[in-house]
Amino acid sequence: MLLFGSPVSTLPVRATEHTLIAVKPDGVQRRLVGQIIHRFEQRGFKLVGLKMMQASEDLLSEHYREIVKKPFYPLVRAYMTAGPVIVMVWEGSNVVQSSRKMVGPTNGAEAQAGTIRGDFSFHVGRNVVHASDSTEGAQREIGLWFQENELLNWESCDQDWTIEANEDKQ
């Protein structure tokens, strides 16, 4: 059955944007990994990279280069090295901004119910998840956490049902 009447005859043009999402050590310890992945999957974004790792202090000081001199940074470093993290790269149209909205503001106490932080956290120092804040930031962070050969370019069978083929013509 063809839901939209006629088949797509040309190769669809798809916007490819990527973002880095990390489940922080508290999210791993609290067994929230599955629920967090589920939210990005059900939104329709495509997972192109995923691994569990123990973050090193060097990697973190690069990742957090904007806050490395802040007085609270030693707490961030201790938190982020206290256990394994899950790092992921998600692909999709506008995925950076959409993910930030799904994650919610830094401080879970200010996050709306329905966001990841609003549902799973209430303290700024245990905010469960990281999401890149810009497309440039995402590129930089993906380069820090992943090797090129750890990211897979694959065709998902639901692509025609999550993104309109000719979105560039609108």
Ligand SMILES: Nc1ncnc2c1ncn2[C@@H]1O[C@@H]2COP(=O)(O)O[C@H]2[C@H]1O
């Ligand atoms: N007072 C604070 N202000 C901002 N960030 C903080 C503070 N204390 C801890 N953090 C952490 O620093 C992190 C910076 O990146 P995130 O936005 O992912 O999440 C932030 C918090 O986990």
